[in-house]
Amino acid sequence: MVEPGTLDVRAKQATRRWNLQGLMVVLFLALFPFLASLVTGEPPDAGRPKFWQGLLIQAYIFAVYALSYDILMGYTGILSFGHAMFFGTGVYATAMLLKHAEWGLGQIFLAVLLITFVQGVLFGLVSLRVKGVYFAMVTLAFAEAFYILSEATDFRRWTGAEDGLHGIPVPDFINPTDQRLRFYYLALGFALIVYLIARRVVNSPTGRVIVAIRENETRAATLGYNTFAYKLIAFVFSGVLAGLAGMVHALWNLNASPAVLSVNTTINALLMTIIGGAGTLVGPMLGAGVLQLLGYVLSRTFGPRWPLVFGVVFILIVLFLPYGIVGTWNRWRAHSSTKDKPSLSSK
Amino acid sequence: MTQEIILETRDLAKHFGGLKAVGGVNLRVRAGSLHAIIGPNGAGKTTLFNLISGHLKPTRGQVFLRGQDVTGLPPHRLAHMGLGRSFQITNIFPNLTVLENVRLAVQARGPDNFKLWHDYRRFSRYISRAREVIEYVSLKGKEHLLASALSHGDKRKLELAILLASDPDILLLDEPTAGMASEDVPELMRIVEHIRQTTGKTILLVEHNMDVVMRVSERITVMHRGRVLAEGTPQEIAANEAVQEAYLGSWGTRTG
Numbered sequence: 001m002v003e004p005g006t007l008d009v010r011a012k013q014a015t016r017r018w019n020l021q022g023l024m025v026v027l028f029l030a031l032f033p034f035l036a037s038l039v040t041g042e043p044p045d046a047g048r049p050k051f052w053q054g055l056l057i058q059a060y061i062f063a064v065y066a067l068s069y070d071i072l073m074g075y076t077g078i079l080s081f082g083h084a085m086f087f088g089t090g091v092y093a094t095a096m097l098l099k100h101a102e103w104g105l106g107q108i109f110l111a112v113l114l115i116t117f118v119q120g121v122l123f124g125l126v127s128l129r130v131k132g133v134y135f136a137m138v139t140l141a142f143a144e145a146f147y148i149l150s151e152a153t154d155f156r157r158w159t160g161a162e163d164g165l166h167g168i169p170v171p172d173f174i175n176p177t178d179q180r181l182r183f184y185y186l187a188l189g190f191a192l193i194v195y196l197i198a199r200r201v202v203n204s205p206t207g208r209v210i211v212a213i214r215e216n217e218t219r220a221a222t223l224g225y226n227t228f229a230y231k232l233i234a235f236v237f238s239g240v241l242a243g244l245a246g247m248v249h250a251l252w253n254l255n256a257s258p259a260v261l262s263v264n265t266t267i268n269a270l271l272m273t274i275i276g277g278a279g280t281l282v283g284p285m286l287g288a289g290v291l292q293l294l295g296y297v298l299s300r301t302f303g304p305r306w307p308l309v310f311g312v313v314f315i316l317i318v319l320f321l322p323y324g325i326v327g328t329w330n331r332w333r334a335h336s337s338t339k340d341k342p343s344l345s346s347k
Numbered sequence: 348m349t350q351e352i353i354l355e356t357r358d359l360a361k362h363f364g365g366l367k368a369v370g371g372v373n374l375r376v377r378a379g380s381l382h383a384i385i386g387p388n389g390a391g392k393t394t395l396f397n398l399i400s401g402h403l404k405p406t407r408g409q410v411f412l413r414g415q416d417v418t419g420l421p422p423h424r425l426a427h428m429g430l431g432r433s434f435q436i437t438n439i440f441p442n443l444t445v446l447e448n449v450r451l452a453v454q455a456r457g458p459d460n461f462k463l464w465h466d467y468r469r470f471s472r473y474i475s476r477a478r479e480v481i482e483y484v485s486l487k488g489k490e491h492l493l494a495s496a497l498s499h500g501d502k503r504k505l506e507l508a509i510l511l512a513s514d515p516d517i518l519l520l521d522e523p524t525a526g527m528a529s530e531d532v533p534e535l536m537r538i539v540e541h542i543r544q545t546t547g548k549t550i551l552l553v554e555h556n557m558d559v560v561m562r563v564s565e566r567i568t569v570m571h572r573g574r575v576l577a578e579g580t581p582q583e584i585a586a587n588e589a590v591q592e593a594y595l596g597s598w599g600t601r602t603g
């Protein structure tokens with residue numbers, strides 16, 4: 001892992017190089033609908049360009065969701081098995097408020113923010129009292145409770161029970177079918193903004209304490225850091241971001257189903273983070289893209305047995321890229337730059 | 348100078364099952380003094396430190412800091428009351444750079460820990476202070492190495508640097524030279540002595556090297572099987588027959 005200790009010249013150059021590369025990627029994604037239109041000869045808001053945008057939109061949503069998971073797993077070093085709770089809460093809150101209350105998007109945004117914030121504080125206060133596997137089990141139990149709740153027939157009127165909610169009435173101006181191009185930019189902008197916010201937070205004094213807790217919680221506490229408070233901050237921040245990803249997920253899919261609260265949804269976050277590289281922000285986002293596109297390509301090639309093939313691919317990734325795509329790349333670069341410039345280590 | 352008792356334990360005990368690792372220790376440490384704790388392996392020195400620093404809850408007894416009962420407070424609270432410690436088994440942030448290890452210790456005492464929206468690199472006073480401490484323990488030039496990549500001796504220096512950077516009033520040093528090559532020991536002990544001479548800090552030191560202990564400490568407490576066997580000045584301890592019989596003889600052969 002390349003740790004920027006200070007902003008010395010070399011680090012500044014590296015940061016600038018990263019920023020430039022990032023900018024190119026964003027530019028490419030921003031132009032993607034038109035590039036796709038150029039390549040296929042079809043209009044940007046129809047045919048294959050439209051379909052491909054759909055794949056990317058789902059990837060952007062999962063990118064935010066995976067990033068939020070990595071705040072916990074990669075940065076704070078705590079393994080949650082209940083992350084789907086936040087994501088699913090965002091999905092259901094959005095779907096229910098649109099379907100039953102016909103709230104505006106701004107209000108729903110604030111509602112999701114508030115609900116997942118409170119959820120994060122309450123469940124964090126309880127679950128963070130235990131560590132390691134116990135924390136994983138407690139969070140799993142909470143998420144499963146929400147999953148069961150979403151299937152409960154008592155609440156069918158509001159949640160649709162095991163059928164979920166369908167035909168969510170989203171405002172026309174962002175209807176994902178009719179306004180695909182607009183929704184594409186909405187989702188891209190959403191992922192970009194969340195990334196920038198998360199980058200600020202992980203590079204803040206608080207963000208550094210969180211990393212210190214991952215590295216050695218005892219020592220962090222011995223230095224005077226109330227590690228519980230910092231873990232709670234990370235938990236809430238991560239939960240709120242997952243909830244917002246859930247909100248956009250509901251707007252995009254126009255439905256809410258119990259599956260978004262299931263343990264599979266948590267495991268997806270785990271897979272995306274591992275594939276992309278835990279402890280980086282770009283990694284899980286890339287992991288989300290890889291998982292999304294791989295899923296599409298494999299299911300087209302292998303049909304319903306594609307998860308088997310995916311399993312093999314995943315094992316290969318873990319074997320050959322033990323720190324994920326971005327994590328391994330960072331290490332490899334740090335390693336080769338040390339070789340090129342011995343001054344880096346010996347000076 | 349002052350005779351104030353800054354740290355005191357009363358009948359402090361910790362039992363692990365049937366084992367009385369610490370079995371009722373009364374300790375009085377004067378402010379500004381260098382007080383050594385010696386005793387053979389398994390005497391309960393580290394366990395005593397863990398009780399004082401809040402890493403273990405005592406089975407019995409109390410800990411007082413500046414006269415205030417602090418028994419059972421968590422480590423982070425005690426740190427804010429000016430108690431700091433280093434560890435016998437190196438306890439650093441392995442995948443962070445040397446500079447970041449120390450910088451985090453400096454930051455811990457500052458008011459900016461809950462700032463979520465500022466770049467940590469803008470708080471340059473933490474960085475410059477960290478660089479000072481790194482230079483102080485002679486790790487200069489290794490700021491950008493990962494802590495895990497350091498040699499054992501350098502890790503011990505980093506361990507000390509992290510403690511110093513958090514600027515405690517009372518330093519609990521648990522065998523700072525543990526496992527170090529013998530030629531590196533004097534350098535580290537010079538740093539400890541220098542801290543002692545140039546600051547008013549209180550140092551509680553666990554150390555196996557008797558030459559070092561006899562030279563640097565003002566008072567020595569000898570522990571044996573979880574209890575205090577003797578307490579006094581280095582001269583008194585050296586002259587104490589029970590201590591000599593039980594330890595100094597065997598240590599003499601151990602440390603050469």
Ligand SMILES: Nc1ncnc2c1ncn2[C@@H]1O[C@H](COP(=O)(O)OP(=O)(O)OP(=O)(O)O)[C@@H](O)[C@H]1O
Pocket residue numbers: 363366368386387388389390391392393394395435
């Ligand atoms: N967490 C624990 N659980 C059970 N027994 C323990 C624990 N910690 C220490 N002990 C035991 O308590 C006794 C005192 O251990 P301690 O580490 O305090 O000794 P020490 O004086 O620091 O020894 P050393 O010089 O080897 O560092 C030993 O017998 C040890 O095995």
Ligand SMILES: [Mg+2]
Pocket residue numbers: 392393394435521
């Ligand atoms: Mg010990």
